Amino acid sequence: MRIGLAGVGRIGAFHASTLAGLDAVDELVVADLDAALAEKVAADQGLSFAPDIETLLASGIDAFVIATATPGHAPLLRRALAAGIPTFCEKPVAATLDETIALTELAESGDTAVHIGFQRRFDVGYRRARDAVASGELGTVHAIRAQTHDQAPPHAAYIPTSGGIFRDCSVHDFDIVRFVTGREVATVYATGENKGADFFSAAGDVDTAAAILTLDDGTLVTATATRYSGGGHDVRMEVMGSDGAIAVGLDHSLALRSAEQGVDFPTGPAHASFMERFLPAYRAELTAFLDVAAGLTASPCTVRDALQAFRTAEACEHSRAQRRPVSMSEIPDAPSTAKAIA
Structure with a gap:
């Protein structure tokens, strides 16, 4: 070809x-x-x-x-x-x-x-998690934790055109939550803060954010994102169910260190970037x-x-700005319903 x-x-x-x-x-x-x-x-x-x-x-x-x-x-x-x-x-x-x-x-x-x-969607860990949910291996899924934590922020010139942390980073989590669960997001509640470089605030963005998503079957999802994960690039998902739990990204590249004595997991090294983390994918x-x-x-x-992933990111940005829960019914998905949210 x-x-x-x-x-x-x-x-x-x-x-x-x-x-x-x-x-x-x-x-x-x-x-x-x-x-x-x-x-x-x-x-x-x-x-x-x-x-x-x-x-x-x-x-x-x-x-x-x-x-x-x-x-x-x-x-x-x-x-x-x-x-x-x-x-x-x-x-x-x-x-x-x-x-x-x-x-x-x-x-x-x-x-x-x-x-x-x-x-x-092509990472073996996420695909394994999807199979575990679809097969009923985990029982009733009740909670999910998803995160995209970059080791270091991009260049300042990138941020004004990035769309913001939810549209740029967390949108991957929003898509993979749909992929793994087969469910849609019903409501979101999001927040964010900036404790790093001033160029985030100057662009109306934040460097660290969190969102609680409620899926259409009642599953609760916590999604976090940051531009400052000093331990390394850290992308993971944990899926908790009534009969079991499964984690994606829980291997020796984990960008965490245990505070417990005698624990040598993980041995590292941590990933430095998304390209390294997802090369096979x-x-x-x-x-x-x-x-x-x-x-x-x-x-x-x-x-x-x-x-669908972009709509969830859009809802999170509205929620962050307005400091309120946002229903996905407020976010248009067709031209006939498109209108600005007051």
């Missing part, structure tokens, strides 16, 4: 390296708004290069990967849908709820496959996308899935 990739920043260059190592990829062509950077990445990794994204899209590619900065996702996805090119798009689909709704409607009105990049995710692009399987993570 001949694959086109737009965006060769940190995640784009990472995806390029992964795609280039997959047997189904005969040629990978990269492009970026910074043509010189795309040419360098192509040369460094032995890939093909397109001088601009317009040339890339017109070059007869079999599938398209969008790994640009967030502002590029929506317009590129629209162009790919118009051209009928199967597309993998990193989250978020768009920067706003209204645009995400519009793209969901557009994608569902045609038959071009779109796969959204929520790589945790990213490879599995892109392998699955190539099957989607080849027409062998349906998308395992649709634009509708991305919309």
Whole structure:
């Protein structure tokens, strides 16, 4: 297959390296708004290069990967849908709820496959947790703890366009909660604080946040996020049930140390970044996308899935700002119901 990739920043260059190592990829062509950077990445990794994204899209590619900065996702996805090119798009689909709704409607009105990049769905631990819930192994699931704790904050310039900590970080937890439980979020109550760099507050964001989600079957979920996890990159989930409990991410890379005497778990080292933590999952995710692009399987993570996770993040931001519980019924999921929350 001949694959086109737009965006060769940190995640784009990472995806390029992964795609280039997959047997189904005969040629990978990269492009970026910074043509010189795309040419360098192509040369460094032995890939093909397109001088601009317009040339890339017109070059007869079999599938398209969008790994640009967030502002590029929506317009590129629209162009790919118009051209009928199967597309993998990193989250978020768009920067706003209204645009995400519009793209969901557009994608569902045609038959071009779109796969959204929520790589945790391909992590063996999360998939094992999903199986444990679905099989009834845990009995009645009553509580879940989910977290995304980054070791260090991103560059200050990233924060104003990130969408905020719930849309940027916790959205992964919101998606994987749906994936593991098969349930939808009913209500949220969220808060956040900033004890770190001033650039978070300047952008209207926080560096540490927490949310309590109530699922539609009454399960309680606690989701936390921070930009300052000094012990290491720490992404985990604990699922508690009446007959048992299971944890994802509870291994020797755990970014915690025990306060108990004589306990040498974990032995480390801790992960430093999400790319290191989820390297096998990213490879599995892109392998699955190539099957989607080849027409062998349906998308395992649709634009509708991305919309549901984004709606939960949106509800959390409203809850944090207004200091009140927010029902998901207040957050639109279709153009006819879209309106601003007072």
